[in-house]
Amino acid sequence: MFAKRAIAAAALLMIAGCGQPGARDQIRIVGSSTVYPFTTAVAEWFVRTNPRFKSPVVEQTGTGAGMSLFCRGIGAQHPDVENASRRIKKSEYEECARNGVKDIVEIQVGIDGIAFAESVRGPRFELTLTDIYKAVAATPYGKPNTATRWNQVNPSFPDIPIQVYGPPSTSGTRDALTELIMAKACDADPAIKALKERDADRHKAICTKVREDGAYINTGENDNLIVQKLGANPNALGIFGYSFLEENMDRLRGIPLDGIQPTYESISSFRYPGARPLYIYVKSAHLRAIPGLREFVAEYANGWNPGGYLMRRGMILSPDPIRMQSAKIAAAFTPLDPKGLK
Numbered sequence: 199m200f201a202k203r204a205i206a207a208a209a210l211l212m213i214a215g216c217g218q219p220g221a222r223d224q225i226r227i228v229g230s231s232t233v234y235p236f237t238t239a240v241a242e243w244f245v246r247t248n249p250r251f252k253s254p255v256v257e258q259t260g261t262g263a264g265m266s267l268f269c270r271g272i273g274a275q276h277p278d279v280e281n282a283s284r285r286i287k288k289s290e291y292e293e294c295a296r297n298g299v300k301d302i303v304e305i306q307v308g309i310d311g312i313a314f315a316e317s318v319r320g321p322r323f324e325l326t327l328t329d330i331y332k333a334v335a336a337t338p339y340g341k342p343n344t345a346t347r348w349n350q351v352n353p354s355f356p357d358i359p360i361q362v363y364g365p366p367s368t369s370g371t372r373d374a375l376t377e378l379i380m381a382k383a384c385d386a387d388p389a390i391k392a393l394k395e396r397d398a399d400r401h402k403a404i405c406t407k408v409r410e411d412g413a414y415i416n417t418g419e420n421d422n423l424i425v426q427k428l429g430a431n432p433n434a435l436g437i438f439g440y441s442f443l444e445e446n447m448d449r450l451r452g453i454p455l456d457g458i459q460p461t462y463e464s465i466s467s468f469r470y471p472g473a474r475p476l477y478i479y480v481k482s483a484h485l486r487a488i489p490g491l492r493e494f495v496a497e498y499a500n501g502w503n504p505g506g507y508l509m510r511r512g513m514i515l516s517p518d519p520i521r522m523q524s525a526k527i528a529a530a531f532t533p534l535d536p537k538g539l540k
Contacts, residue, residue: 222274223489224252229264229281230370231419232310232439233476237281237498239511244490244497251490256281258419261370269294272483278491280479283310283370283439284377288539301482304534305495306524308502308513311440311465312374312472314453317432321356323453327471330455331383333360334375334414336407339387343409356433360413363424364437367408371421374474375437376406379455382471425450440465441512466514475516482531492531499528 227237234256241254259267261282268280269290276299280286286304294302314330316323332338332351348355365371384405385391394401408414417424421438425446428436435453440460443452452460455471464470478498485492501508502515502524509515516524526532 225254225279225488225491225494226277227254227256227279227281228259228267228277229257229279230261230283230476231258231365231421232283232371232441233281233307233478234258235441236307236476236501236508236511236513237279237478239507240494240498240501243501243507244494247497248490248493251493254279254490254494260366260368260419261373263368265290266293268479268481269297269299271297272299272481276481278481278484278488279494282477282479284373284474285477286479286534286539288536291534291536291539299481299483301533303480303482303495303527303531305478305480305498305528306475306516306520307478307498308476308508308516309466309468310474310476310514311460311470312371312378312474313438313440313443313460314455314472315428315436315438315443315450316434316453317428318449318451319432320428320435320451321358321433322451323355323435324457325453326456327379327383328386329355331380334362334364334408335380335384335405336409337404339384339390340404343411343413346413358433361431361434362414362437363417363427363434364408364414365421366416366418369419371437371439372408374472376408378472378474380408381405440514444512462514466517476513479534480531482533485531495528495531499525 238256241256245251245253261284264280265286268277270276314325329352332345336343345351346360347357348360349357364375390401390404417427421442424436424438425442428434429449443450443460458464458470460470465473480495502513502521504515515521
């Protein structure tokens with residue numbers, strides 16, 4: 199017990215700012231652009247209900263880049279919260295532990311879907327997972343991707359250039375594209391699926407590496423930029439979180455995947471192939487040192503209730519049992535059990 203208190207005390211001194219007491223008096227949050235609009239909404243309500251605290255600083259870095267920042271250590275120079283559009287990886291958790299970031303709290307805040315969209319003036323695409331894989335994979339089924347036009351992917355598609363605006367490799371949405379869409383289509387081929395047992399690295403490259411020849415266009419972490427580009431280029435496709443599609447239904451059309459439209463119902467039930475949970479990760483070691491961190495997490499739990507402001511902002515609510523469990527974790531700051539991480 200004494201040792202734990204000593205470690206906690208040392209952490210508090212570090213958080214105070216490496217010899218600069220009170221170096222940071224506001225919450226710092228990094229991570230996913232998909233979770234960003236929800237966390238900024240919580241930050242706004244947090245300040246309204248807790249005016250004695252400063253407004254949190256929320257940065258869009260992408261889930262992967264945010265995890266790297268989050269896991270670098272304990273102290274005022276490191277973030278308190280990570281927004282994530284996918285679960286923390288085992289390798290990231292281990293990196294956190296090596297840098298002294300322990301007792302991480304994982305809270306599922308809602309559900310989202312990786313949406314494929316086009317302009318309302320677009321060609322009205324209907325895609326399968328295989329169509330997407332053939333269009334954006336660097337080496338579909340192990341062969342270099344030579345398709346430059348959509349009718350080369352599927353003869354029923356229009357003869358227009360393949361132009362897909364999407365997130366960078368640091369994004370959780372990009373992870374969802376490769377894991378939920380591309381890898382599933384790739385593994386539908388028995389020979390490729392069998393390759394996973396013999397050569398996992400080659401299997402991963404074939405199934406998840408995105409092409410870099412201009413057909414897939416990296417647009418950074420700003421999903422609103424993709425919305426703008428789709429408006430200017432009606433033949434292009436865009437990939438982003440469902441909330442950005444829902445906010446722009448007057449300009450954009452959701453593209454069905456395997457015959458299933460991206461809707462609140464299809465995503466919340468996980469019928470839609472691109473459905474995924476959304477998370478925040480919180481450093482327990484920062485709770486006592488960063489003013490308002492505990493209250494901010496409590497506000498997040500208030501915001502995800504049915505009919506609440508997060509739902510109005512476009513968040514798809516988790517099922518009741520998950521929301522109840524998440525609320526308990528948010529109240530008790532129960533540390534993540536890493537056993538199920540991949």
